Amino acid sequence: MSGADSLPDDLEGVRESLIEWYRRDHRDFPWRRTDDPYAILVSEVMSQQTQLERVEEAWAAFLERWPDAEALAAADRSAVVGFWTDHSLGYNNRAKYLHEAARQVGEEFGGEFPEEPDDLRELQGVGPYTANAVASFAFDNGDAVVDTNVKRVLYRAFDVPDDDSAFEETAGELMPAGESRVWNNAIMELGGVACRKTPRCDEAGCPWREWCRAYETGDFTAPDVPTQPTFEGSRRQKRGRAIRVLKEYDELPLDELGPRVRVDYGGETGEEWLRGLVSDLADDGLVEIEGDRVRLRR
Structure with missing residues (x-):
């Protein structure tokens, strides 16, 4: 069974209820007020x-x-x-x-x-x-957007298989022709406000409750989501810390910068590691390196 096969017969009702819900009340981000x-x-x-x-x-x-x-x-x-x-x-x-x-x-x-x-x-x-x-x-010239929120909505509401092609097919079938701006905003808002990881069906007045399989059965499992890399301890975190240290001191030798960037500075995470880090920052135009000294680029 394809994803679109699981959609309700009353597609017009499904579409109209979501658009009406979105237009009645949605988060007012400024980029939603511009084209x-x-x-x-x-x-x-x-x-x-x-x-x-x-x-x-x-x-x-x-x-x-x-x-x-x-x-x-x-x-x-x-x-x-x-x-x-x-x-x-x-x-x-x-x-x-x-x-x-x-x-x-x-x-x-x-x-x-x-x-x-x-x-x-x-x-x-x-x-x-x-x-x-x-x-x-x-x-107003796009196809149906399929992000993590949209996948979760389709998986729960219409029992769409956890498969990218099934999600794309279903999302495309659902979207009213020529209304990608309001529709994509609306369905992403539904996932961001009502059909969250912990659902808020009644509190958010979800417009799809009468058609939703999850609401009917009480099974609010969601499709698998790729895990994001952990920020704590990451190279990205250390880059940010190096910039903050240099903003405070303006210029430091490597052997003084290193311990301020990481408490375990030394060995495999010693000077060679630090030179690689500050070289990346120099490539981005954020710092300047002269010998063993690093300064913030002004």
């Missing part, structure tokens, strides 16, 4: 590893500093990476990719964002999900 593809791309990249509530402040500050793709492309890459680090927005590569994507918009697309998902994927660091999200929310 600017640049602003939406920034929000999507920031949201990949950060809770939406925490993204709001960083998103507003980023757009104030670099209000459009042209401004971002003209920025020093180290400033963009530094902003990313300062706001704890996850892997710095995402900042570098966003900076490169802004350059591509200007040089390869004549300053205009592409509107089709396939064309958006030409931008550095933009994968299928992000391309589809930007196409949906900026141009």
